[in-house]
Amino acid sequence: MFLKNPGRIEAFFTMYFLALLVQALIERELRGAMKRRQLKSLPIYPEERRCPRPTTEQILRLFAHAQRHTLMRDALVVQTFEADLTPRQQQVLELLGVPQRAFRS
Numbered sequence: 001m002f003l004k005n006p007g008r009i010e011a012f013f014t015m016y017f018l019a020l021l022v023q024a025l026i027e028r029e030l031r032g033a034m035k036r037r038q039l040k041s042l043p044i045y046p047e048e049r050r051c052p053r054p055t056t057e058q059i060l061r062l063f064a065h066a067q068r069h070t071l072m073r074d075a076l077v078v079q080t081f082e083a084d085l086t087p088r089q090q091q092v093l094e095l096l097g098v099p100q101r102a103f104r105s
Helices: 005-038 056-062 087-096
Strands: 069-073 076-081
Touching: 005 056, 005 087, 056 087
Parallel strands: none
Antiparallel strands: 069 076
16 A cells, blocks of 8 residues: 555554454454353354354354345335345344344335
8 A cells, every 4th residue: 555645644544443443342242242141152154163252254244145225216216125134143233232223224
């Protein structure tokens, strides 16, 4: 990355710091909820293998295919197709304290 302006370098480091902070908070929240509910692991690895210490990367991968589509005609919404969350996705959202309506319109 070639950043010549000191202001842009500072902005880049600030954004990087915030991304790492959000990542750490997601992991801490999920692991804390697992501990409170006495869950030793979650089957979020490929092939439903159990993961004792979920990382943000695995959590985001779990939601990578959650999609919502909107069918429009003449700039008007005809129909919205909501994301169908799997039971595992619903469990992770519950552990994180994120309401499922965050994936709804």
